[in-house]
Amino acid sequence: xxxxxQSPTHLIKTRGQxxxxxxxxxxxxxxxxxxxxxxxxxxxxIFQYYEEEERQRGNFPDRFSGHxxxxxxxxxxxxxxxxxxxxxxLCATRRADSMNTEAFFGxxxxxxxx
Amino acid sequence: AQSVTQLGSxxxxxxxxxxxxxxxxSSSVPPYLFWYVQYPNQGLQLLLKYTSAxxxxxxxxxxxxxxxxxxxxxxxxxxxxxxxxxxxxxCAVSPYSGGGADGLTFGKxxxxxxxx
Numbered sequence: 548x549x550x551x552x553q554s555p556t557h558l559i560k561t562r563g564q565x566x567x568x569x570x571x572x573x574x575x576x577x578x579x580x581x582x583x584x585x586x587x588x589x590x591x592x593i594f595q596y597y598e599e600e601e602r603q604r605g606n607f608p609d610r611f612s613g614h615x616x617x618x619x620x621x622x623x624x625x626x627x628x629x630x631x632x633x634x635x636x637l638c639a640t641r642r643a644d645s646m647n648t649e650a651f652f653g654x655x656x657x658x659x660x661x
Numbered sequence: 662a663q664s665v666t667q668l669g670s671x672x673x674x675x676x677x678x679x680x681x682x683x684x685x686x687s688s689s690v691p692p693y694l695f696w697y698v699q700y701p702n703q704g705l706q707l708l709l710k711y712t713s714a715x716x717x718x719x720x721x722x723x724x725x726x727x728x729x730x731x732x733x734x735x736x737x738x739x740x741x742x743x744x745x746x747x748x749x750x751x752c753a754v755s756p757y758s759g760g761g762a763d764g765l766t767f768g769k770x771x772x773x774x775x776x777x
Contacts, residue, residue, distance in 0.1 A: 551704070580763065582765075587670075587769070587770075588769055588770070589751050589753075589767030589768050589769050589770050590705070590751070590765070590767050591767070592764055592765060592766070595763065595764075603763065603764055605764075637704055637705065639704075639705075649707055650707075650763075651704075652704030652705040652706070653704050654702065654703055654704045655704055
C-alpha cells in the first residue's frame with residue numbers, strides 16, 4: 548500500500564514565477580491538508596480539501612490556491628512567488644468518515660525561490 | 662486561539678539517558694495535543710496524542726507524555742535514549758481529537774541530539 552506521495556521532491560523557481568505541487572493520498576483517504584514548513588519552524592496550515600472543495604483555510608494570501616481531483620489527489624498552486632515562499636511543503640491525508648482518524652504525511656516538496 | 666510553545670530548540674542527551682522534551686500549550690477550549698517526529702528529509706509521523714481519555718499517554722518507540730492541566734503542559738519523555746531517536750520533534754494542538762491534521766497548530770520544534 549503506497550503511502551502519501553508528493554511530487555516533485557525538490558524544485559527551484561525564480562521570484563514572480565508560479566509553481567504547482569502535487570499530492571497523491573494514501574489508499575482509502577479522501578481529505579487532503581497542505582502545510583508550509585519554513586526552515587527552522589513548525590508546519591503552518593495552509594488549507595484543506597474534501598469533495599473537491601476547500602473546507603478550511605489558514606492565514607495565507609490568495610496567491611496560495613489549490614485543487615482536488617475526483618481521484619482525491621490534490622494540487623497546491625502558488626502564484627507570484629516570493630523569496631519567503633521558500634519552504635518544505637507537506638501534504639497530509641486522512642479518511643473523511645471521522646475526525647478521529649490519523650493523518651499521514653508525505654515526505655514533502657522542498658521549494659527554493661531565488 | 663490555540664498555541665504551543667516548545668522550550669529549547671535543541672536538546673542533547675547521552676545514549677541511554679532520559680529524554681525530556683517540553684511543551685506548553687494555550688487554548689481557550691479543551692485541547693487535543695499531539696507529538697510528531699520528523700526524521701531528516703521525511704514527513705511527520707504521529708508519536709502519540711492526548712484526547713482526554715487518560716492523562717498519561719503512551720506512544721510508539723517507547724515515548725510517553727503526560728497532560729497536566731494545572732501546568733498547561735504536555736512534556737514528552739523516554740526513559741532511555743537510543744541513537745535512532747535523533748530527529749526533530751513537534752508538539753501540536755488541535756480542536757479535533759483524531760490527529761487528522763485538521764487545523765493543527767505546531768510549535769517550532771525541538772531538535773533532539775543523541776550523544777554516543
